[in-house]
Amino acid sequence: MVRLKHRYLLVNILYPDPKTTNVRIATETADQNAPYSLQFRQPSSQQLNIKILLRIIRDGVAELFGDYGSGKVAGTLQIKYFSPATSTAIIRVSRDHYRLVWAALGFCTFLPKPAEEEAIRRARISIKRAQRAVKGSATSAIETGAVAGATEDDEDVSMINGIEDHDEVEDE
Template sequence: MVRIKHRYLLFNILYPTPTTSASPSSSTAPPDNEKAYIHFSRPSPSHLNTSLLLSLIRSSITFNFGTYFAALTAPALRLVYFSARTSTGILRVPRAHAKVVWASLTMMDTIPIPSTKGGPSGSPIGEEVKCVLQVVRVSGTIRKSEEEVLRRARREVARARRDVEEEDQRVLDGLVGGGSQHVSDSTRFMRGEEEGIEDDDEAEEDVD
């Protein structure tokens, strides 16, 4: 009996546009001191669940590659993990057609918003949320994908802590007249170098 081979695509959903709000000033661009990765990496809309996301992925495969590839990928296509809080998911795909599904994810750029009838808070029919689906790792086992999710989560926590420490250092430098500015600059440079080293293996493809 031949075992069916799979690949696991770890992906992030990024939101390049700011969230909408009733206040006109809130829809403007984020302030300069706001980190880009915080602005793009935010929780997904509350209505986006596993079934809806999987349906959108299947629709993207059908639209871009036709019903033939949609039928080939359908039996093995499964969203094994999705977190709306972190906008992260793991998609199981057939190994032979992993690149087809990968391309379909890349071509997805919107998430529809369900319309609600009546009241000023109702969403107009056809309104959509702009998004980018970024595949960050292809693994041969789900365990490798889970390990990558944990590694990235730890890295984001460490990055946020460094940002807070650097902000505190800038405030302290301002209070003491900038006497330790050269220390802060060298620290930021070294941390930037370390972060670059950590990011070198993000595109690594595991073919276990």
């Protein structure tokens, strides 16, 4: 019988102040009543969910270790717990490859903002309206025979694009 062995990584997402670059400055400028461990902790955005966090980790492993790392981690990488209120996650990964995930988490410096479905839906509606308008104007132009740059007596399509046939000019 084969026993699968896993490791669990506890991840705390920290949000350091972008103005401060080192620990000493952070402790001087922060509230003196707040403990140091709370200075970088804050709730995560509600937009950050398990799917996005999992994608961040997979992309990080792929960036650092390529296809080899992605393949080794893909089968066992799971997020067992994530709380946006505490910015805490528990990640399960195989014992043999937990260091790949650990390294990818160490190099993660930002959290992407996902596109909102409302904006996507609105963009899709606008695109469909524009396509209908273009399609409607193109069919009406074709039906009337009016094509941009062409007159009613033009028979040759190449004349529309401004290409002149020198033989016809000499014949006239």
